[in-house]
Amino acid sequence: MTDYTEAFKDIPGTIIFDATQSRRGYHLNMFCMSLMKAANRAAFKADERAYLERFPMTDEQRQAALDRDYNRMLALGGNIYFLAKIGATDGFSFQNLASKMTGMKEDDYKAMMLAGGRSPEGNRSLAERRGAGSA
Amino acid sequence: MARITAGLATSHVPAIGAALDLGRTAEPYWQPVFSGYEFSKRWIAARAPDVVVLVYNDHASAFSLELIPTFAIGCAESFAPADEGWGPRPVPVVEGHPELAWHIAQSTILDEFDMTIVNRMDVDHGLTVPLSLMFGQPAQWPCRIVPLAVNVVQYPPPTGNRCYHLGKAIRKAVESFPEDLDVMVWGTGGMSHQLQGPRAGLINREFDTRFLDRLTADPEGLARIPHIDYVREAGSEGIELVMWLIMRGALAADAREVYRFYHVPASNTAVGHILLENPR
Numbered sequence: 240m241t242d243y244t245e246a247f248k249d250i251p252g253t254i255i256f257d258a259t260q261s262r263r264g265y266h267l268n269m270f271c272m273s274l275m276k277a278a279n280r281a282a283f284k285a286d287e288r289a290y291l292e293r294f295p296m297t298d299e300q301r302q303a304a305l306d307r308d309y310n311r312m313l314a315l316g317g318n319i320y321f322l323a324k325i326g327a328t329d330g331f332s333f334q335n336l337a338s339k340m341t342g343m344k345e346d347d348y349k350a351m352m353l354a355g356g357r358s359p360e361g362n363r364s365l366a367e368r369r370g371a372g373s374a
Numbered sequence: 375m376a377r378i379t380a381g382l383a384t385s386h387v388p389a390i391g392a393a394l395d396l397g398r399t400a401e402p403y404w405q406p407v408f409s410g411y412e413f414s415k416r417w418i419a420a421r422a423p424d425v426v427v428l429v430y431n432d433h434a435s436a437f438s439l440e441l442i443p444t445f446a447i448g449c450a451e452s453f454a455p456a457d458e459g460w461g462p463r464p465v466p467v468v469e470g471h472p473e474l475a476w477h478i479a480q481s482t483i484l485d486e487f488d489m490t491i492v493n494r495m496d497v498d499h500g501l502t503v504p505l506s507l508m509f510g511q512p513a514q515w516p517c518r519i520v521p522l523a524v525n526v527v528q529y530p531p532p533t534g535n536r537c538y539h540l541g542k543a544i545r546k547a548v549e550s551f552p553e554d555l556d557v558m559v560w561g562t563g564g565m566s567h568q569l570q571g572p573r574a575g576l577i578n579r580e581f582d583t584r585f586l587d588r589l590t591a592d593p594e595g596l597a598r599i600p601h602i603d604y605v606r607e608a609g610s611e612g613i614e615l616v617m618w619l620i621m622r623g624a625l626a627a628d629a630r631e632v633y634r635f636y637h638v639p640a641s642n643t644a645v646g647h648i649l650l651e652n653p654r
Contacts, residue, residue: 327459356577
């Protein structure tokens, strides 16, 4: 089982939502889930810090949520479908969130998608990248 | 007896639903996407299925982390569109087919697939976007729907091979249902896309094309692709493609490809669609 989850770590820029991540991010994700109710969205917007205190997350997770640091939230156990509910509460599209996570300007990201998306070439494997670097 | 007449697979991108709901289908960005479904809309309308078994995944709408069923079959009378954070989509309530759903549950469980039976479940874009693509914007959906939700969010999701064999068990179940019904099986999600992290935006046209080819030419081989190959080649959310194998398993070995469509992009995703017909 360890081999199964470890193998995914070779894929660049990708975090697999496995048992470890799911346990780490449980309360962060359940906070996100609460944003499916309009009243909770309003309460969160009114006082984000106070609202986040309702959930037994780590301070690091709360700070990442306040900062809207999606990559950090992913690393701390957030799952993208749950995190997207923060984006929806903020009024942002999924494409906007995706561009944020790639560090690209939204217009540049859109242009990349219109041109056929990000190529898998060079993006499949960290081991392959290291091999290419030393060759 | 009931019979499976045809199967189809399609992406279920939420932005496609939003484009429809907001009346933006004629815009240059969206027009090519919707025109790619015109043939199938007409084809399906002509065949008028009584029931669609609709394989999809829930996106943290009905199922949070509290309960994560691998395969969940909707046995309720009806299913309401979910509020995914923007309010529910303005689409009709989905009418179920409890008799067929319970029959499939019983038959597949006795065939050793441990299905979760669901009597209350809101359905999100994963289920409603394919309905909109195939049926447009009617006042009510033209057929009954049996929702079949598959976990592809929490790892591990079911293997492609397990999905393929579940499809076969569903076929056996449908063909032993005593009512005279025309049933279609739809597999949804995919094709290549990644929504998370620095690699977001990944698209792999070559992988997707080969996947479409192998659905008819080599489904047994296709079912053996391991999870890591989906993620590596088709992006982290490309894993949704295992759900297409449930549809494929439910069709005859010699099912024929009627139509396919492929387009990049819809938002972050490669849109893929294929229509398969069982021999008569």
